[in-house]
Amino acid sequence: MSDMIIVGSGASATAAALALADLGVRPLVLDVGHTDPGAVPVVEGNLYDFRRRYDSFDLLVGSNFSGLADVLTGEVGIAKLNAPNMRFVTAGAEQLSPVEASDFDPIQSFAVGGLANAWGAGLYRFVEADLDGFPIRQADLDPYFDRLTDEIGISGEADDLAPQFGDARGLQPSLQLSHNAGLVLDRYLRRRQSLVDLGVSIGRPRLGVLSIAKDGRPPCDYSNLEFWQVSPHIYTPPMTLNKLSARGQVEYRPGVLVTSWSEGWDGVVVEGVELETGEEVRFTTRRLILAAGAINTSRIVLQSSNDCESALPMLENPAVQIPFVLPESIGRRLDTHAFGLVQLNLIWNTPAWPGALQGSIMELTSPMRAEFFGRFPLSARANLGLLRDLLPAMLLMQLFFPGRTIAPARIGLNSNGSLRITGSRERPDLTRIRPLLGLLRRLGLWTHPALIVSAVTGHAIHYAATLPMREQPGRYECDPAGRLAGTRNVFIADSSCFSDLPAKNMSFAMMANAMRVATLAAASLPAASPPPTAVVEER
Numbered sequence: 001m002s003d004m005i006i007v008g009s010g011a012s013a014t015a016a017a018l019a020l021a022d023l024g025v026r027p028l029v030l031d032v033g034h035t036d037p038g039a040v041p042v043v044e045g046n047l048y049d050f051r052r053r054y055d056s057f058d059l060l061v062g063s064n065f066s067g068l069a070d071v072l073t074g075e076v077g078i079a080k081l082n083a084p085n086m087r088f089v090t091a092g093a094e095q096l097s098p099v100e101a102s103d104f105d106p107i108q109s110f111a112v113g114g115l116a117n118a119w120g121a122g123l124y125r126f127v128e129a130d131l132d133g134f135p136i137r138q139a140d141l142d143p144y145f146d147r148l149t150d151e152i153g154i155s156g157e158a159d160d161l162a163p164q165f166g167d168a169r170g171l172q173p174s175l176q177l178s179h180n181a182g183l184v185l186d187r188y189l190r191r192r193q194s195l196v197d198l199g200v201s202i203g204r205p206r207l208g209v210l211s212i213a214k215d216g217r218p219p220c221d222y223s224n225l226e227f228w229q230v231s232p233h234i235y236t237p238p239m240t241l242n243k244l245s246a247r248g249q250v251e252y253r254p255g256v257l258v259t260s261w262s263e264g265w266d267g268v269v270v271e272g273v274e275l276e277t278g279e280e281v282r283f284t285t286r287r288l289i290l291a292a293g294a295i296n297t298s299r300i301v302l303q304s305s306n307d308c309e310s311a312l313p314m315l316e317n318p319a320v321q322i323p324f325v326l327p328e329s330i331g332r333r334l335d336t337h338a339f340g341l342v343q344l345n346l347i348w349n350t351p352a353w354p355g356a357l358q359g360s361i362m363e364l365t366s367p368m369r370a371e372f373f374g375r376f377p378l379s380a381r382a383n384l385g386l387l388r389d390l391l392p393a394m395l396l397m398q399l400f401f402p403g404r405t406i407a408p409a410r411i412g413l414n415s416n417g418s419l420r421i422t423g424s425r426e427r428p429d430l431t432r433i434r435p436l437l438g439l440l441r442r443l444g445l446w447t448h449p450a451l452i453v454s455a456v457t458g459h460a461i462h463y464a465a466t467l468p469m470r471e472q473p474g475r476y477e478c479d480p481a482g483r484l485a486g487t488r489n490v491f492i493a494d495s496s497c498f499s500d501l502p503a504k505n506m507s508f509a510m511m512a513n514a515m516r517v518a519t520l521a522a523a524s525l526p527a528a529s530p531p532p533t534a535v536v537e538e539r
Contacts, residue, residue, distance in 0.1 A: 025522050406426035
């Protein structure tokens with residue numbers, strides 16, 4: 001019997017493993033653990049230098065044309081997940097966890113490291129305002145924010161967003177801004193007080209991206225390759241998981257799909273399938289931590305109860321994509337040496353919405369032009385020409401709304417083992433963001449309402465609150481320690497246990513809370529427990 005089993009290897013699961021390793025507890029990590037097959041060559045150097053010297057078809061499009069999936073199928077996808085080098089992130093998800101969905105497009109990962117292999121790496125501390133409705137406070141998470149800041153290497157600074165993003169201690173210097181983002185920030189600083197009085201604050205993002213070399217990883221090289229391959233300057237959970245495994249602080253067991261658990265007086269029996277052989281396997285443990293992502297953790301919980309009747313609520317951040325043009329940049333050369341993800345963040349506090357809105361302002365030097373091809377109303381040839389001239393003058397803002405802006409989706413289990421997810425047909429009322437667009441015009445950011453696109457429900461990939469923490473938890477809820485109601489030794493450590501979902505990116509808070517839950521789960525373990533080796537029973 002092992003002391004602790006963690007299910008999953010994504011951001012929250014790896015953070016939980018880190019917390020246990022710090023305590024001297026060696027967990028068994030069960031995971032499907034798909035890896036990058038390495039079929040597409042990894043590019044060294046700059047994207048634009050590579051494109052000038054080599055055929056970039058395999059890198060950008062791929063043999064199955066995945067890089068052009070949106071254009072060829074007409075279905076809206078997620079650009080980074082379409083890249084040939086990133087397809088492993090979602091490989092096998094439809095077979096391993098089939099979903100019947102309506103008004104919701106779920107994204108799942110069974111890769112080692114999960115969806116964080118393809119994240120934007122925005123890592124923002126939750127402050128007291130973000131925890132409204134949670135049975136925990138900022139002080140409960142702060143020690144783990146500090147530990148993770150040291151582990152990951154986070155770039156950023158204390159600026160006008162510090163009240164929303166929390167303490168800046170331990171941060172590396174911010175990344176260099178692109179030309180257009182620099183123009184926007186300079187103009188904001190000149191008009192700062194008037195904009196702040198109207199509820200708008202702009203500043204540098206806090207990113208799990210190195211600006212200074214750390215632990216053998218290089219700093220950001222401004223190569224514009226962030227959309228096309230896993231980059232060593234961007235933190236991903238396997239970096240920590242591999243380190244802990246190499247040190248013998250974690251026993252990592254890939255190739256296992258966990259299906260359910262059952263609890264007895266002496267511990268928990270975890271059941272799963274060995275994917276290579278198709279055989280059922282069992283593992284026994286004193287404590288079980290589920291951190292497989294909100295959708296997959298909910299599936300395991302419902303399957304363990306054999307419950308095909310309940311429908312759990314699931315929050316996600318509604319989002320819109322707003323392209324902006326800076327007229328004075330039209331005709332300049334494209335910024336070919338830039339960081340291709342988030343350049344700036346925006347916070348808008350307004351009575352029009354139930355909580356602050358957060359915007360991520362991105363450079364457009366890394367995605368392909370095909371991502372924007374269908375957003376202009378001209379002929380194909382004219383659209384390509386327009387994009388060629390406009391892209392060097394454009395930025396894109398992904399604007400996130402609080403999860404409670406629309407009704408929650410519902411997730412349940414079918415009798416055949418598949419999931420059913422029913423989303424909401426509500427969308428944020430975009431007429432209520434017109435004041436924000438007017439304020440941004442003061443910074444030289446111009447757009448048109450016809451160009452604003454509402455993200456497909458599910459594509460923010462901020463899923464949360466299916467098994468929320470409550471002071472007095474009911475069925476399918478958790479206590480403040482993350483313990484699932486009705487159990488003694490089963491803990492939920494991913495965003496499933498969030499009580500609410502502010503507009504702020506949840507990843508950093510999810511990881512800090514996972515460390516907190518793992519620490520509490522380990523608190524009553526035998527002090528002299530030897531390093532565990534899982535007992536596997538073939539059936």
